[in-house]
Amino acid sequence: MTEPGLEQWLNQADALCRRRGARLTAQRRRVLAILGRTRRPLGAYAILDALRDQSARSTAPPTVYRALEFLLEHGLIHRIESLHAFIGCTHPEHPHAGQFLICRGCGLVEEKEDDRIQDSLGQTAQDSGFKSERPVVELIGLCADCRARPISASEPIGQPGVGSP
Amino acid sequence: MTEPGLEQWLNQADALCRRRGARLTAQRRRVLAILGRTRRPLGAYAILDALRDQSARSTAPPTVYRALEFLLEHGLIHRIESLHAFIGCTHPEHPHAGQFLICRGCGLVEEKEDDRIQDSLGQTAQDSGFKSERPVVELIGLCADCRARPISASEPIGQPGVGSP
């Protein structure tokens, strides 16, 4: 999410919520903005720290988790299960479950919405008579850039977030 | 995993480890057996409780996590990310990453190894120049049985494990 696009993204989220009769409150918007400034997933406690940094008011875990719950419900963010972390949704127009390419080198996450994957998952579920309600698809590996870099096989670099203390 | 099949499964695991020069010790075998007795995922602390129940010796979390780490490395169990839990692998002959159909009704998990899914994931990764090292594919929903049952839409039933305190 680039800085100029951030405002636009937040406004789009605001509009979406209004349309649904939901309220993107100041607190929720702050959390969304924190996630919107990075393409890396952030843990709840990293978000908490960011909130504490940007305001004098004290903030506790439930506040963050409540905001995250709301944003998840409205498809404005996604949860990355394998990292216990959250990331802004890149196309929140319609609710969906994306697929995530998670680079263990640089920490960047690419969100996909691939029909072939969704079809194959749907087929497999159907074959078992299973009704899928929440698909979790996360590929952990190395992005193109990190594969090209010689040091790529070792520890992650890049900004703090999750996993890089 | 049925009771008569359990011994056979454990022995297969033992043979696999031997072949690789790894040691399926008594402790590791105990953990594997606990997972083998259910088709439901178990949290680390549920396994810990089971261990404590079946022996007078005291046991601490690191013991369980070390055993789980070993079993994961050797493909004898899988980790279910969305549940923070572990489940026995149904076909450990070769290392692999399965796909999991997780019923939120009865808690049962079906492990798949579907070529269409794996192909579509591979395609998507390749399109992005991404090298997938650890795919996480978990579908949370309702199994055929639970869909058929009228009460199915509400809370989970069945044996303890994860999520049913």
Next chain:
DNA sequence: GGACCAACGTTATAATGTACCAATTCTCAA
């Protein structure tokens, strides 16, 4: 204004996972 309800503040605690070091057990060569 007052009743209501959603959102938020606050404290405490549960659940999951790991760092660290000591004690034990196993293996293999001398």
Next chain:
DNA sequence: TTGAGAATTGGTACATTATAACGTTGGTCC
């Protein structure tokens, strides 16, 4: 067989992630 070294386990403490419970605030509608 025995002792050195490696692998495994025991055990304490603590870090990280998440939620329960209850009171307070603030906006909305009559």
